[in-house]
């Protein structure tokens with residue numbers, strides 16, 4: 294059976310950390326580390342299929358539509374999206390719509406936390422440009438990331454949206470499938486659909502947001518149970534390192550019964566506020582985390598995982614903070630660490646060759662945020678071209694391209710070693726394949742340090758004895774009350790039960 298609807302579909306994903314000291318350029322969308330490179334037209338169907346990404350799920354569940362692929366762009370989270378990149382990708386989508394002929398609807402795979410050099414809400418600006426082209430009546434449905442900082446302006450421009458319900462985001466493809474069903478509902482429902490949008494009054498830290506832990510697990514269970522009352526109910530926890538008015542938690546509900554939609558949204562908002570004190574950041578001092586991991590590892594038969602959330606490239610940090618490596622060296626504690634972003638160091642290892650001794654300065658690109666570079670001496674043990682396929686539940690099916698990679702072994706004495714895996718294209722470590730493809734099975738190591746905040750849990754927690762969240766320098770500040778915001782909306786609080794935002798007086 295096929296539905297006689299011609300649907301244009303596109304993707305434009307970026308999570309913007311407005312505190313990151315580097316911008317996101319068009320080239321970052323052309324060659325992202327572990328995402329699909331910028332793609333236009335029919336090739337989207339091939340390049341984006343079979344992966345845990347929303348557009349993949351949308352194509353699968355929307356196969357009964359006549360699907361017209363427009364453009365797809367995605368880049369590793371980072372600083373402000375350059376206006377050039379935003380305009381070029383937006384123009385590509387708009388050109389696709391113009392050349393698509395008569396359309397009955399549109400689907401967009403978006404993030405919800407994109408900030409450009411000119412616009413605090415990249416998604417709202419994109420939807421404005423689309424509406425200017427297609428008019429107010431063409432149905433538009435989007436999917437968004439659980440970290441979307443969603444604005445009322447954006448919600449006004451779309452008919453409906455649906456949002457990931459897991460963190461780690463193991464349901465990205467599933468969300469795309471839900472978006473296809475939602476679009477079908479929007480196209481076929483004869484009654485008017487009412488939208489309700491609400492924002493919570495505090496910003497939760499990133500490490501408090503896992504849906505594998507409380508309060509996320511219970512909140513999302515409650516949310517899913519409400520799905521039967523309305524067409525759709527969704528919630529985003531927001532992305533804290535974004536100095537924009539709409540930073541924080543939001544809710545979107547739509548249904549044909551206005552009162553029921555309003556009641557459902559208010560119920561979830563009350564649930565969020567009554568869970569506020571449970572949004573714990575779990576962060577412990579870097580030295581303490583390392584010493585505790587070492588102590589635990591003595592009696593554990595599985596690895597202890599230390600997360601380095603503040604240097605998580607998946608939240609826009611650089612991934613080259615030497616904070617935890619310098620502490621591991623200081624305490625002489627063996628560990629497997631990765632991925633450390635340093636293209637020059639990786640290149641030097643490739644030039645030196647396997648089994649060669651090498652002395653390197655690693656890191657130091659952002660001394661103000663991450664500290665100075667660190668001199669290390671070790672043996673180059675393994676090299677790779679950084680190309681492999683991810684197998685874990687979060688990045689499933691993604692063909693990574695992390696550029697030249699190298700593993701260097703630093704002798705700590707007493708036959709123990711610190712193993713540092715270097716890479717050339719920024720990427721968070723949320724998949725064991727980053728280590729496995731270059732010769733290390735994480736299961737064989739007692740302590741593993743990953744540059745990730747929460748996504749690593751999907752692939753690493755099942756093989757671990759314990760997980761610790763360490764506080765070390767980086768550009769993804771976890772403690773919300775320490776972030777120097779200037780543009781938040783009035784009344785929002787900095788962290789659970791935190792102080793209210795006050796604009797800086799000039």
Ligand SMILES: [Zn+2]
Pocket residue numbers: 438439440462
């Ligand atoms: Zn996210």
